[in-house]
Amino acid sequence: MALHLNLLHEEFQEQRQRQRDPLKIGMMVLGGLGALMFLYYMFNAYKTLEIRSRLNAVQHDWSKVEPKVTASQKRSAELNSIIGTTKVLDQIIDSRFYWAPFLEKLSRCVALNAQLMSIDGTVLEDNRGVNVMIEGLAAGREPRAAAEELRQLLLEQLGQGYHDVKVEFKTLEDLDTLANIGGANMAMARFGLSVAFNPSASALKGPSSPKTPRK
C-alpha cells in the first residue's frame, strides 16, 4: 500500500471551511428566496395591473351610465313626490262636503207656509259631521204642526243622502202676529231646528250637480 502524504492539509482545511461558511450559505439561501419572492411579487404585480385595467374599464362604463342613473333616480323621486302629493290632494278633494246638494234638499222641504230666516251650517273638523242651525217661521191653523211637518220632511230628505241624521227642535214658540196666506189670516210660530248628520258616504259620491234649489 502506497503511502500518501498530504502536505496541503491546512489549505484543504481552509477550503472546506470556506465551503461550509454559514454566512455564505445563508446569503445564498437568502438570494434564492429573494429571487423566488421577487418572481412571486412580479406575478402578483402583473395580476394587479390586470385588475387595474379591468377597474378602469368598469369605471369608464360607470362614468357613462352614472349621469343617466342619477337623472333616473332624481326623476323617480320627483314622480314619487308627485304621486304622493296628488294622492293627498285627491283625498282632500274627495273628503269635501258639498253644500249645494244639501241646499237643494233643504229647499225641497220648505213648504209655502214656512219661511227660513237663517241657516248656519258648519262642517266639523276632519269632516266628522255637519251641524246646521235653521231658524224660521211657520204659519197655519196649527203653526206648530207646520213646523213639525218641515222637521219630518227634512229628516226624510236628508236621511236619503246622509248618515246618522238628527233633526231636533231647539225652539218652537207661538207668535202673536198673524200671517196672511192666500187671503186668510194664519197663526204663526217661530222655530229653531238643529240638524246634524254624517256626510261621509255622500261626500264620496262626487261633485255636486248644479241643480236649482229654491226657497
Added chain:
Amino acid sequence: MKKLNLTKDQIQKLLLSSIGFIVLLYVYFTFFLGPLNRSRDSMLMSINDLQGKVGSSKNEMMKATNLENQATAATTRHAALKASSPEGAPIAWFPPRMKAFFANQQIDKATARLEGSIPFKEADLADWMRYNWMLDLPQTDFATLGKAVAELENTEPLLSIHRLHIHAAADDPQFQQVNLNVATVMLKR
C-alpha cells in the same frame, strides 16, 4: 449522523443570516406584497361595487321608465292642480277671482277676506299651503246662491266650504246675505 461542530464565528454568522432572513421577510411582506395585495383587494372591491351599481342602474332606469308610464295620470292631474294656483300672492288674485266668479253667477259685490294661512303637516304637501277666506255675498236669492255654490264646488276642486251662514236681509226678506268660510289649498309662491 455526523455532529455539526460550529465555531463561535460560524454561530454568529448563522445568527446574522437568520436576522437577515427575518428582515427580508418583514420588508417583503410589509413594504412590497402587503401594499400590493391591499391595493388589489381594494380594486376588486371597487370593481364589485361598480359592477353592482351598473347592474342595479339598469333596474333603476327601467323602474323610472315604468314609473313614468304609470304616473302619467298623476302628473297630468298634478299639473292641473298646480295650474289652479296662479303666480303671485294669493291675496292678490283670489279675491278678484271670487268677485268675478260670483258676478258671473249674478251675485254682485262679493268680497273675499284672507283670514289666515297654515302649512300642511303632511310631508307630501310641503309645497302647499291652506288659506282660510271669508266670502261675503251681501245680496243674493236662494236659488242663485244654490247654483253659484254648486258651480263653485265643481270648478274649484281645492276649495272647500267649512261654514255657511245665510240670513234673510232685514229690509227685503226675498234676498239673503251670505257668509262663507272657505279653505283653499294653494301652491306656495
